[in-house]
Amino acid sequence: MTERECEAVTTLTGSTKRRRGGNQLRRIETRQALGFISPALAGLALFTAFPVVLSIAMSFYQWPAIGEREFVGLDNYVNLFQNHPDFIPALRNTIVFTLLFVPLNLVVSLTLALALAPRIRGRAAFRVLFFLPVVTPIVANVLMWKILLQPNGLLSGASSSLFGVTLPNFLAHPTWAMVMVVVMSVWAGMGYNMLIFSAALEQLPESVLEAARIDGAHGYRMLLRVIVPLISPAIFFATVMTMITAMQVFAQPQLLTGGGPGNSTMPLVMFIYNQAFTFQQMGLAAAAAWILFAFIITLTAVQFRAQKRWVHYEV
Amino acid sequence: MRSDVVEAKGVGVAPVRGGHGVPRRDTGRSTARSVLAHTFVVIAALIFATPLIWAFFSALKPNHEMFASPPSLFASEVRWSNFLEVFQYGPFVTYIRNSFLISVAGTVLVLVVSACAGYAFGRLRWRGRDLVFIIFLATLMVPQEVLVVPMYQLMLWFGWVNTPQSLVLPFAFTAFGTFLMRQFLRGIPFELEESARVDGAGPLRTFLFIILPLARPALAVLTVFTFISFWNSYLWPLIVISDYGSLGTLPIGLATFAGQFGTRWDLQMAATIISMIPTTLIVILLQKHLVKGISTAGLGGR
Numbered sequence: 001m002t003e004r005e006c007e008a009v010t011t012l013t014g015s016t017k018r019r020r021g022g023n024q025l026r027r028i029e030t031r032q033a034l035g036f037i038s039p040a041l042a043g044l045a046l047f048t049a050f051p052v053v054l055s056i057a058m059s060f061y062q063w064p065a066i067g068e069r070e071f072v073g074l075d076n077y078v079n080l081f082q083n084h085p086d087f088i089p090a091l092r093n094t095i096v097f098t099l100l101f102v103p104l105n106l107v108v109s110l111t112l113a114l115a116l117a118p119r120i121r122g123r124a125a126f127r128v129l130f131f132l133p134v135v136t137p138i139v140a141n142v143l144m145w146k147i148l149l150q151p152n153g154l155l156s157g158a159s160s161s162l163f164g165v166t167l168p169n170f171l172a173h174p175t176w177a178m179v180m181v182v183v184m185s186v187w188a189g190m191g192y193n194m195l196i197f198s199a200a201l202e203q204l205p206e207s208v209l210e211a212a213r214i215d216g217a218h219g220y221r222m223l224l225r226v227i228v229p230l231i232s233p234a235i236f237f238a239t240v241m242t243m244i245t246a247m248q249v250f251a252q253p254q255l256l257t258g259g260g261p262g263n264s265t266m267p268l269v270m271f272i273y274n275q276a277f278t279f280q281q282m283g284l285a286a287a288a289a290w291i292l293f294a295f296i297i298t299l300t301a302v303q304f305r306a307q308k309r310w311v312h313y314e315v
Numbered sequence: 316m317r318s319d320v321v322e323a324k325g326v327g328v329a330p331v332r333g334g335h336g337v338p339r340r341d342t343g344r345s346t347a348r349s350v351l352a353h354t355f356v357v358i359a360a361l362i363f364a365t366p367l368i369w370a371f372f373s374a375l376k377p378n379h380e381m382f383a384s385p386p387s388l389f390a391s392e393v394r395w396s397n398f399l400e401v402f403q404y405g406p407f408v409t410y411i412r413n414s415f416l417i418s419v420a421g422t423v424l425v426l427v428v429s430a431c432a433g434y435a436f437g438r439l440r441w442r443g444r445d446l447v448f449i450i451f452l453a454t455l456m457v458p459q460e461v462l463v464v465p466m467y468q469l470m471l472w473f474g475w476v477n478t479p480q481s482l483v484l485p486f487a488f489t490a491f492g493t494f495l496m497r498q499f500l501r502g503i504p505f506e507l508e509e510s511a512r513v514d515g516a517g518p519l520r521t522f523l524f525i526i527l528p529l530a531r532p533a534l535a536v537l538t539v540f541t542f543i544s545f546w547n548s549y550l551w552p553l554i555v556i557s558d559y560g561s562l563g564t565l566p567i568g569l570a571t572f573a574g575q576f577g578t579r580w581d582l583q584m585a586a587t588i589i590s591m592i593p594t595t596l597i598v599i600l601l602q603k604h605l606v607k608g609i610s611t612a613g614l615g616g617r
Contacts, residue, residue, distance in 0.1 A: 034441075058468070
């Protein structure tokens with residue numbers, strides 16, 4: 001028991017005057033609780049809280065990894081927006097990726113979750129298949145797609161030998177490269193949301209479905225008017241989480257296209273990575289990271305604000 | 316309560332499971348529907364599995380036939396030897412050993428820290444508990460990307476750049492594990508430990524001999540998630556490790572493999588397949604836990 005812990009215990013329990021017999025016990029329990037929590041608290045302070053504070057400080061400095069640091073105030077933030085050739089494109093790429101990836105991911109995963117109804121034979125095996133890329137190292141996923149998308153890879157080869165159609169060189173064309181980064185990412189990531197939706201669909205209240213059926217709801221109307229509102233909390237959760245991960249995309253474009261051609265698929269995290277660890281501009285990178293974080297927080301807040309309109313928590 | 320289920324129970328027929336409607340008599344229409352549904356799922360699965368299947372068969376080809384035209388699953392020979400040759404080509408044994416040791420060490424650390432903190436938050440009563448817990452949860456909002464730049468600076472100050480501990484420690488204290496354990500431990504009825512308390516067992520003994528054995532399901536879920544996230548970690552090792560030959564992990568090895576032997580697609584594909592084996596086994600063996608874990612807590616670390 002260190003001195004600091006002693007102090008903490010005294011401050012936590014307040015006066016040492018005994019009120020009831022239970023007070024003694026309560027104090028012991030508090031001390032024990034502090035013992036249990038101290039490793040997590042120390043780790044969180046050192047490896048999360050302190051880096052956050054440090055990161056804010058770094059963003060106001062010209063901060064090379066090695067060498068002289070210089071306080072520059074808001075210059076990093078101003079420079080990013082005003083005279084950094086790659087920053088605005090990186091911001092745009094991240095937003096484009098998010099706008100394409102999130103809806104596509106949700107539609108595909110929800111469709112598959114609906115298709116894997118309990119009556120489907122071998123649905124457990126199908127689920128495992130769709131979930132596999134989620135737990136596979138992302139590098140492995142990208143490499144699989146790389147041999148598909150080569151100019152003479154499976155896609156181009158199959159198309160030219162079967163239909164005589166020559167496909168574009170996907171990864172060398174700015175628009176196609178972004179499309180392929182999105183498609184590959186949806187393929188790799190949608191299994192997670194599929195599982196969330198499957199779990200939600202299995203807990204649908206049978207009585208509500210029955211009532212809807214008696215009222216003549218079928219097919220699309222049943223899906224859009226009954227099932228989707230019923231699982232809207234799960235859809236909301238999946239939307240928020242998927243958007244947060246989309247904003248943080250890094251490995252797929254970095255490995256599939258190298259951010260290219262040019263900077264057409266370079267997202268913000270890749271920009272941050274390059275600034276900090278290639279060009280040693282750690283202050284600039286920290287500023288860019290905070291701008292990214294501000295975007296994530298804002299978008300999440302908007303989502304929570306908008307949920308009142310479409311998320312139904314009680315039937 | 317649906318009338319037909321009541322009737323079904325009466326005559327000893329099990330009601331249909333799942334939330335997709337009344338058990339219908341097998342009319343022609345529902346058979347057609349079922350065939351249609353199965354066809355859709357099978358086609359979707361085939362399209363989905365194409366990259367996986369193609370990667371596997373590509374790993375068995377000689378390198379010069381990788382991009383043969385027209386493409387075919389089988390080349391002139393099936394080379395299982397590619398899987399062995401990977402290990403002679405780069406320090407792949409080292410990559411796999413590093414990944415394994417780091418994932419195991421990280422998982423053990425996360426389990427111990429999260430179980431202890433989860434116990435303090437979920438079972439013990441102390442002043443300021445809820446406030447501290449809210450602070451814990453707030454840290455979950457900060458994405459890894461915001462942390463990597465200052466974390467690298469921290470590693471420079473500690474002299475930990477390019478060391479094994481830099482791969483294990485920095486991201487082993489996330490609040491996710493604590494949160495998961497707290498949620499689970501709160502659900503354990505208090506009566507279970509009451510008698511032990513009356514007999515004079517303190518929180519530590521109660522924790523070790525009563526709570527931990529009961530928390531096995533939550534610990535299993537946390538083990539799977541943590542192991543997988545350490546095993547797949549890419550951005551942080553890429554930043555903090557410079558000597559790939561001795562400290563590289565499997566994802567780093569795979570990514571730089573491309574740089575070293577860009578023309579040896581055959582070996583790269585074999586290495587890709589090898590890297591999938593542990594996580595694939597985990598998912599197949601523990602799929603029930605995974606679904607449960609995801610539907611209760613969501614998965615961090617991607």
